[in-house]
Amino acid sequence: xxxxxQSTGAEAGxxxxxxxxxxGEFEGxxxxxxxxxxxxxxxxxxxxxxxxRRMAGLFAGHRFGMILVTTFITVSVVLAVLAPQYxxxxxDVVFAGVLQRDLxxxxxxxxVVSGLxxxxxxxxxxxxxxxxxxxxQGIDFHRLGMLIILVLAxxxxxSILQWAQGWVLNKISVVIIRDLRENVETKLHRLxxxxxxxxxRGEVMSRVTNDxxxxxxxxxxxxxxxxxxxxxxxxxVIMMFILSWQLALVALIALPLSAVAAGVVGSRxxxxxxxxxxxxxxxxxxxxxxxxxxxxxxxxxxxxxMADAFDERNDHLYEASFKAQFVSGTIMPIMQFVSWxxxxxxxxxxxxxxxxxxxxxxxxxxxxQYSREFTQPLSQVAGMATQLQSGVASAERVFELLDADExxxxxxxxxxxxxxxxxVRFEDVSFSYTPGVPLxxxxxxxxxxxxxxxxxxxxxxxxxxxxxxxxxFYELDAGRITLDGTDITAMTRGQLRSRVGMVLxxxxxxxxxxxxxxxxxxxxxxxxxxxxxxxxxxxxRFVRSLPDGYETVIEDDGGNISAGERQLITIARAFLAxxxxxxxxxxxxxxxxxxxxxxxxxMAALRxxxxxxxxxxxxxxxxxxxxxxxxxxxxxxxxxxxxxLLEQRGAYWDLYRSQFQEGxx
Numbered sequence: 221x222x223x224x225x226q227s228t229g230a231e232a233g234x235x236x237x238x239x240x241x242x243x244g245e246f247e248g249x250x251x252x253x254x255x256x257x258x259x260x261x262x263x264x265x266x267x268x269x270x271x272x273r274r275m276a277g278l279f280a281g282h283r284f285g286m287i288l289v290t291t292f293i294t295v296s297v298v299l300a301v302l303a304p305q306y307x308x309x310x311x312d313v314v315f316a317g318v319l320q321r322d323l324x325x326x327x328x329x330x331x332v333v334s335g336l337x338x339x340x341x342x343x344x345x346x347x348x349x350x351x352x353x354x355x356x357q358g359i360d361f362h363r364l365g366m367l368i369i370l371v372l373a374x375x376x377x378x379s380i381l382q383w384a385q386g387w388v389l390n391k392i393s394v395v396i397i398r399d400l401r402e403n404v405e406t407k408l409h410r411l412x413x414x415x416x417x418x419x420x421r422g423e424v425m426s427r428v429t430n431d432x433x434x435x436x437x438x439x440x441x442x443x444x445x446x447x448x449x450x451x452x453x454x455x456x457v458i459m460m461f462i463l464s465w466q467l468a469l470v471a472l473i474a475l476p477l478s479a480v481a482a483g484v485v486g487s488r489x490x491x492x493x494x495x496x497x498x499x500x501x502x503x504x505x506x507x508x509x510x511x512x513x514x515x516x517x518x519x520x521x522x523x524x525x526m527a528d529a530f531d532e533r534n535d536h537l538y539e540a541s542f543k544a545q546f547v548s549g550t551i552m553p554i555m556q557f558v559s560w561x562x563x564x565x566x567x568x569x570x571x572x573x574x575x576x577x578x579x580x581x582x583x584x585x586x587x588x589q590y591s592r593e594f595t596q597p598l599s600q601v602a603g604m605a606t607q608l609q610s611g612v613a614s615a616e617r618v619f620e621l622l623d624a625d626e627x628x629x630x631x632x633x634x635x636x637x638x639x640x641x642x643x644v645r646f647e648d649v650s651f652s653y654t655p656g657v658p659l660x661x662x663x664x665x666x667x668x669x670x671x672x673x674x675x676x677x678x679x680x681x682x683x684x685x686x687x688x689x690x691x692x693f694y695e696l697d698a699g700r701i702t703l704d705g706t707d708i709t710a711m712t713r714g715q716l717r718s719r720v721g722m723v724l725x726x727x728x729x730x731x732x733x734x735x736x737x738x739x740x741x742x743x744x745x746x747x748x749x750x751x752x753x754x755x756x757x758x759x760x761r762f763v764r765s766l767p768d769g770y771e772t773v774i775e776d777d778g779g780n781i782s783a784g785e786r787q788l789i790t791i792a793r794a795f796l797a798x799x800x801x802x803x804x805x806x807x808x809x810x811x812x813x814x815x816x817x818x819x820x821x822x823m824a825a826l827r828x829x830x831x832x833x834x835x836x837x838x839x840x841x842x843x844x845x846x847x848x849x850x851x852x853x854x855x856x857x858x859x860x861x862x863x864x865l866l867e868q869r870g871a872y873w874d875l876y877r878s879q880f881q882e883g884x885x
Contacts, residue, residue, distance in 0.1 A: 272608075275611070278396045288388055289388050292381045293447055296377075299378040306374070307371055309367055312580050315580075315582065317358050317360060324356060327355045329348065329352075332353065332355060333345045349577050350574075350578070385444065385448075393440045396439060397435070397436040400432060403622060405428075411624060412694070413688075414653070415624055415625075422505025423504065424621075427501065428621075430497070431618050432614075435611055435618060437611065439611075452597045459586075459590055460594070464570075464583070464587060467587050470566055471566055473565070477558045489544060495543075496544045497614055499536045502533050502536065503530075506529060510530065549606075559592075563588075563591060630711075630712040631709070635707075637706045640703075640704060640800040641669040641704050642667075643666070643667070644666070644801065645701070645705075647664055647701070648700075650696065651685065661854055663699070665856060665859065668846070672842075672844070673832065673848075674847070675836075676849070676875060678852060681851040682853070690801075690803070691722065691803070721794035721803070722805070727783070729786055734769075737774060738750050738792045750792075753795040757788055757792040757795050759792045802826065802832040805835045806837065839862075839879055
């Protein structure tokens with residue numbers, strides 16, 4: 221079984237040593253405009269409408285639920301749109317009752333209208349002519365009550381259906397986001413290490429957390445609201461034309477003005493929201509570095525410089541957020557101003573039409589209500605444009621992660637060696653991190669079963685790259701690597717890595733007990749096997765001195781135990797896994813001299829009968845290696861045992877002498 225030492229093997233390797241490697245390029249440019257390949261600062265979403273369609277496609281697996289949501293929204297909108305018309309009728313009942321109450325009971329509506337015209341009061345005659353009057357009757361409270369009950373029932377039904385569609389949609393959205401998070405998590409495990417080489421962890425985390433959360437907000441609040449607002453606008457327009465096409469034309473003046481406002485301002489807001497989310501990723505990366513390297517920052521007294529770097533990125537985020545919110549915030553005031561203009565026009569024209577008898581007071585009242593409700597969904601659309609711009613920018617960043625090139629797939633039918641002896645052969649292997657900048661060229665050598673192969677050389681020589689290629693953390697440009705005669709590319713990565721144990725220079729432990737961290741090497745190990753591995757690797761010696769022993773909980777940063785003790789636990793983890801092939805990448809560099817003696821003894825027992833690759837800077841730790849490979853610029857310049865290489869007085873002798881003179885041996 222593979223363990224966490226394997227999954228992070230590339231982090232401590234030659235990518236850090238390479239001056240021209242991916243990290244070298246990245247670290248030399250801290251400007252946020254180079255962080256990630258998503259919505260880069262200063263640019264709007266590269267494919268806005270395709271991204272919107274892809275977001276809508278997330279609902280494809282929930283057709284029944286979306287049909288239900290659409291049905292609820294449609295019925296709710298119909299009820300809400302029809303209600304003002306009945307409010308207008310109720311107004312006419314009250315107004316007519318007040319006017320007809322004092323009229324002679326022996327007259328008719330025609331008699332009243334004729335009398336008013338005879339008196340020269342044509343305006344009032346037109347008002348009376350447009351109404352349904354019964355002289356002397358007063359207010360029809362029965363009809364008024366029925367209309368009020370009907371209106372209340374319509375609004376109650378619309379509200380209940382609106383709540384129902386929100387409940388269904390929220391449930392669908394939560395399921396979609398759950399699946400999206402699972403897809404993102406699965407994708408992260410299928411991405412090659414080269415993807416993470418050029419991105420800060422905080423930037424990737426921002427896409428996985430902040431951007432996905434923003435997509436969820438957009439799905440829950442925007443799509444249904446857009447559908448509802450659009451249907452409500454269409455329904456209100458129809459009703460307004462039924463009541464008065466003249467007033468409807470006045471009200472529709474708001475549409476082109478609103479469209480211009482939403483289009484012009486919205487496009488600017490989209491650009492700034494892209495910058496905001498990219499700046500958020502940059503700030504997250506800075507925060508992650510601050511906390512991860514807090515102890516180192518304190519040691520070197522770099523608190524002020526780190527605070528300055530944080531302030532700089534925080535200022536970038538402040539500026540981007542302020543501009544995004546300011547620009548998007550202008551949409552609502554513009555829409556409100558347009559609404560007020562429309563309202564004034566409707567009030568003036570509507571009043572003239574009521575006076576002229578071309579429409580009743582109730583119809584005018586209903587129309588004014590429609591005009592107010594007409595601008596409300598338009599304002600909602602404008603407000604949702606802000607969320608949509610932000611959500612699309614985030615969705616594009618998430619989709620770009622999901623669309624990133626994955627590591628080459630495992631073979632459909634895996635080939636396994638008949639026996640795992642640990643024979644590793646490099647055959648004309650070539651590899652480069654950056655195309656056109658070769659690191660390893662036509663490298664060939666063989667590691668015999670049970671032998672210890674030490675790899676030494678200057679920084680950037682390709683030492684860790686060599687073992688990373690054995691683990692298939694990266695794919696070869698040319699040549700092949702075989703394990704017991706089987707090409708490692710013919711095996712699945714899981715099968716390959718289950719045969720390899722790896723201990724890194726940077727010890728990584730999970731938050732949990734010491735026992736759980738050791739068991740991670742082999743999940744089915746018994747407590748006795750765990751403690752036996754701890755005894756063999758000198759872990760038991762310090763664990764017994766802890767109050768809780770093996771049940772001691774390691775903090776998330778491992779701060780409650782020393783660096784050497786953390787390293788010993790990772791060695792015990794590898795010991796428990798009992799691999800056929802062992803890789804030790806500067807495994808003893810972080811332990812003190814006394815601890816190193818115990819670790820070396822444990823390593824000797826661990827390497828017994830196993831092919832071992834040992835990367836070392838301190839040559840004193842690999843004197844007993846069966847073969848020492850001296851690398852420089854991706855090539856093996858010398859190989860042999862310790863004594864043979866010293867006699868040759870070549871590159872190894874130079875390294876040995878320099879360390880001896882500096883007191884490192």
